[in-house]
Amino acid sequence: MCAETVTDTPDYKDTLNLPKTDFPMRAGLPKREPEWLARWAEIGIYDRLRETAGERPPFTLHDGPPYANGHLHIGHALNKTIKDIIVRSHQMMGHDARYIPGWDCHGLPIEWKIEEQYRKKGLDKDKVDTVDFRQECRRFAEGWIDIQREEFKRLGITGCWDRPYLTMDYRAERIIAEEFQKFLMTGTLYQGSKPVMWSPIEKTALAEAEVEYHDKESFTIWVKFKVAEFALPDLDVSDEEAGDEEREALAEAQAEAAARLQGAKVVIWTTTPWTIPSNKAVVYGETISYGLYEVTDTPEECWAEPGERFILADNLAAQTFAKARLSDDQWARVGDVSQAQLSGMKLAHPLRGAEGSNGEWDDLRDFRAADFVTDDEGTGFVHCAPSHGMEEYELYRDLGMLDQVITYNVMDDGSFRADLPFFGGHFILSRKGAEGTANKAVIDKLVEVGGLLARGKIKHSYPHSWRSKAPVIYRNTPQWFAAIDRTVGDGQDTYGTTIRERALTSIDQLVQWWPRTGRNRLYSMIESRPDWVLSRQRAWGVPLTCFTKAGALPTDPDFLLKDDAVNARILEAFEAEGADAWYKPGAKERFLGNDYDPAEWDQVFDILDVWFDSGSTHAFVLRDREDGTADGIADVYMEGTDQHRGWFHSSMLQACGTMGRAPYRNVVTHGFTLDEKGNKMSKSLGNTVAPEDVVKQYGADILRLWVAQTDYTADQRIGPEILKGTADSYRRLRNTMRFLLGAVGHFSEDDRVEPADMPELERWVLHRLAELDERVRKGYAEFDFQGVFRALFDFATVELSAFYFDIRKDALYCDGDTPRRRAARTVMDILFHRLTTWLAPILVFTMEEVWLERFPGETSSVHLQDLPETPAEWRDDALAAKWARVRRARRVVTAALEVQRADKVIGASLEAAPIVYVTDPETRAALESVAFDDLCITSAVTLTGDPAPEDAFRMPEVEGVAVAFAKAAGEKCQRCWKILPDVGTHAHPETCARCDAALD
Known part of the structure; x- marks a missing residue:
């Protein structure tokens, strides 16, 4: 096209390579997330990952079972989201990461609910057939399991939801009984009479983990x-x-x-x-x-x-x-x-x-x-x-x-x-x-009788049952105990001969603690704890499957019946009928068989402490299932810090009593969730935050992002203002991903440029990706999600959006098919794959949306991907040091231009052509070796080593760099908006040389 043939200045907007994407600015997560859940269920992502695992090393997070008796609270959401991030991140780092969700189904909370129903009807629980009562408890638990399962899935939690583990499954009840029988047969079980914490309201002994402390006014x-x-x-x-x-x-x-x-x-x-x-x-x-x-x-x-x-x-x-x-x-x-x-x-x-x-x-x-x-x-x-x-x-x-x-x-x-x-x-x-x-x-x-000198009242911290909320007492009762200092007669003495020795050795030699304070907490508890009270005087649970000699004392050598054949008959019945078999008519005669006179033996009807149930889960989840672990040991147990006296504790004792060591290799703990002011959440105070409400208002990804942003190892805070801040962080990150999608539109392998052929700016981005890859993998491996997200968020919003993207918009939009533009698009493609996979364990819905926007398909999913491998040669510390100097100098220029913009001297940075005074020759050489005007988004830059004028702009934290403002000379290119002297001298009117060439 010749200049003299053009009569009117054309509109060059349509000639720009503007980003094109249908990815919406507004997420609409509450409405769209269920669609992705349905899609994942349809393509069976969890099962597909298991089927294609091949030789990948297994990784198992064993789920501490929540209790099946109510809707989820914010602590549940925190807990399950942390677990999900652990599982997903390890899967994407090359493991076969398995997650079998489970539920704790036995025990007093459910039994208490059924008793409340009876009391409302005027019924006496003690007059109801035990099996019928237990069946009502089972139905109650089943109903809540179904509700909680859907609530967990709505949070984006992946796992084997079709085959969870339940402590009330017949198979589970059989194995719990079998684990108890090991205590019986190895001599650690005994009956004693000592004061235990007792709930008069619930008529049962309580474990320390079932007690909470509240102020109480007492007579003194x-x-x-x-x-x-x-x-x-x-x-x-x-x-x-x-x-x-x-x-x-x-x-x-x-x-x-x-x-x-x-x-x-x-x-x-x-x-x-x-x-x-x-x-x-x-x-x-x-x-x-x-x-x-x-x-x-x-x-x-x-x-x-x-x-x-x-x-x-x-x-x-x-x-x-x-x-x-x-x-x-x-x-x-x-x-x-x-x-x-x-x-x-x-x-x-x-x-x-x-x-x-x-x-x-x-x-x-x-x-x-x-x-x-x-x-x-x-x-x-x-x-x-x-x-x-x-x-x-x-x-x-x-x-x-x-x-x-x-x-x-x-x-x-x-x-x-x-x-x-x-x-x-x-x-x-x-x-x-x-x-x-x-x-x-x-x-x-x-x-x-004249026996009193004085009386009064005192307000003090006092133990209460966490179920009935009523005070407890210490009461001497006959109970069944596991002796933790008695030699366990099972020959598994590698880590000690007693349960206490094995537990303390495991804590120090076999387990890593995240944070380390968890080690000290559990060690001190086990070091000083008394024998484990195994029995409860209730009905809904696994009974202590043992018989005692009628009329014998607990100290008599034949007080307890120890017979493998009797034990086997019990286990066979439990496998087929569940623990209800223990309570059916004729159970004693059936289990004793022809070898013993039923009149000479008493059947024990106490049930096991539910902490024994949950403490035994390693046996019927890790050891017993085909998707468990080869050695019956989990890679991770992850729960709240209260579980040092609960599940971590009981699992340790139970496993040390039956397999001689801890059932876990890593223990991760999180704190409690408080309101925005740091107060404990309470319905009466009206400061609770329900996961369901957050999901309805913002979407589950915002809740997951809150989890990732917080230091979960300490107590966390949540509330309306905090969630607003989380949503703002999400929007900024979403905009970064939207820009990437637009930049890589129609990118193909033919466009790819090798790193050696890229400009330094692109190679600096690759260097940062190499650093981040190490940080992300280390952070996920060490359960530091806050560190992972903070590194990625700062990179995406500061180094990409506010630096790299801001600089390269000009080349992406205005360049023709130049090596610079192809290099930038190659880096954008690399960024896309890394950011989507790095963030996928956290923002499971959003990263799926981003992935499918670029790679649609019936079976496409970011959650079927691994984290991309990063070539070692991307790491270039010398280049990074150089670009650190370049970016420091750029900060002075951009700050100087902001002053001019605030004073309305200029409207856009492209109107400027600043003079940059650089004292240090090495820094000046670095700036001269790059397109510093492009980096500063100005039309021109003059670099000089001359002394800077007194009125030049300076920043105290960047020594040796000063900026004198000058306006750009020339005319404004109507295509790229740079002000350059050559504009209007080319075939395409009012364009610069670069745009003229692009149009040709």
Whole structure:
């Protein structure tokens, strides 16, 4: 075309290579995400990955089972999303990553729901056939499993949803029973009687993991125990050391002390008045200073009398008398009380000899030193009811005196035994968990017999059942235990001979902890924990499948029936009928067979602690399934930090008891989810965030992005403002992907340029991709999703959108088929494949949308891809160092132009042709070797080493670079908008040389 033949300036817009894509700016995730879910189900992505795994190394995240009794909360969403990111990222890094979701189905929460339904109908659960009751529990769990499964899938969680594991499946119940039988057969199972945390409302023992602590107002009382016997201690001076006169003086002093102490009263303080009827002893501290105190005067309404003498810890005497309403001038210290004198005393229970007591409390109470007594609060003395306190129990157990101090005064419903004088039938708690009548009855009786010095109330942290929300008590009951310090007779002694030894060795030698603090938490718990209480007095669960010898004591060698044939019959029945078989008529005769007389054996009907169920899941998921693991060990267990005392803990104990080591190689923990202000979420406060609501408003990908952005190892916050910020980050990232889609439209392999033939800017991008590839893989491998996403987000929004894309728009839009444009498009293609796959484990729906926009097809999916391999030669640290200098200098130029734009001197950076003063020759050479005007998006740049004018623009953080503003000279190209001197001198009117060539 000749210049003289053109009469009008054409519209060059249609000649530009503008990006073309149908990828929408607005995501519309709430509406579109279900479509992708349906598509994934149709093409069976999870199963296809398993079928095509070939020789890929397996990777298994074992799912800690949620409980099947309600809609998902935000903690569920956090938990399952973290798991999903772990599974998907390891799959895309070359593993056969398996995920078998599961549910915990047995136990009290479900049983409690069914009982609530019964109570509403006026039915008595204890009168319902056990099998019928268990079937109702099963149906209840099944209903919630179906609901939760759909809610999890809506979050984009991948997994074997068609074949999840359920602890109530017949096969699972069989294997749980089989795992229990290993404890039976290897000698770690025993029946004992000790105080355990007991829920009177639910009538069952509770594990620590089933307890939460809340403030509770409790009665507090100061009780008098009279010194009933006092034996004079031996004289401290022998015949050889003193004469008769000195010995007589000592004897006289002792007699005086005896006279003062006889009839004195030791005062104890307790926050559980209901334990006083079960008192068997009082203990004192060996290092505490004690004194004898006498009341000299009393006010009205006081339970002390003038002349009454009390033994108290010196540090606590004043506050004790203050509680008794005595002023400082109404009592006095009248003498020391030595440890030797204390050791010679026996005490009387305050109810001793009370009319109508029937001799219940007539025995003198033991009085001795104990190392758990302090003078931090109370009186310096501790009343001991070993049936209701673990420290007291252990003290008298070690003394071999349990048979003298254990009582059975409190029944399973929290009431005193009917024949207990004065208190029979009184309840510690009401049937709804409020204060019962027991404490008041005890206090009133103590007042009546003169046994009370003071009373009050105290607000303190107290254990509550996390199901019924009611307080719990410590109660001595016969329970079944796993002995964690007894040698396990299974020969699997590589990591120790006891459960505790194996667990502690596993923690340090076999498991990696993410974060490392998880190791310390679990180690300290297992190091100090007591034996594991396996039994629960409930109906919905797997029974303790064992028999005891009728009339035998637990200490008798033949107390427990250990017979492989009996065990095999039980397991066979459970496989076919489930654990209900244990409760059917004739079960005892059926399982004992012809070898044993049913009349000689008792069938145990307690059920297993549900933590044993979930702790056994490694056996019927990892070991037993064809899609499990070859060695029955998971690569990862991932749950909340509360599971150090829950699932991580029980799984460790259970596996160490049955296979000699931990069932996991990595343990990842997350914190709790709080509201935006850092408060615990509560329906009553109205600050909860339901996953369903977030999904409806924003889409599941926004919720997943929130998970990826947060440091899940600590407590996280979520709320409306935080979600708005997350949605904004999503929009910025979506725009980056939209630009990429437009840039790679119609890209083919014929357009590809080898890295060696690319401009330095493209090779710098490849270098950054090599760095990011290492960061992404390391981050995913170490479960650091926040680090992965932050690196990718900063790269996409800062280094791509605000730098590389901004620079290369000109070449992409305005160049013809130039090597520079083909190199840029090649890099855009490389960026597309990496960003979509790197982000796919996090933004599962959006990256699928991006992928299908470019690669549509019936079976196409980004989730069938692996992370692309990155050539080592892309890494170029020298080039990166050079471009770091170039980008620092560019920052000064762009900042200088912003000043001119703000002052309305220019409207666009292409109107400028700045003069850049560069002091450092190496930096100046670097800038001269690149198209620095293109990098600054200006029409021209002048680089000079001359001294910069005083008024030149500078940035303090970039030394040696200054910018003087100058406007670009020439005319504006109507195609690329650069202002250049040659515009209008070419065949195409009002174009520059580059655009003229592109048009030709």
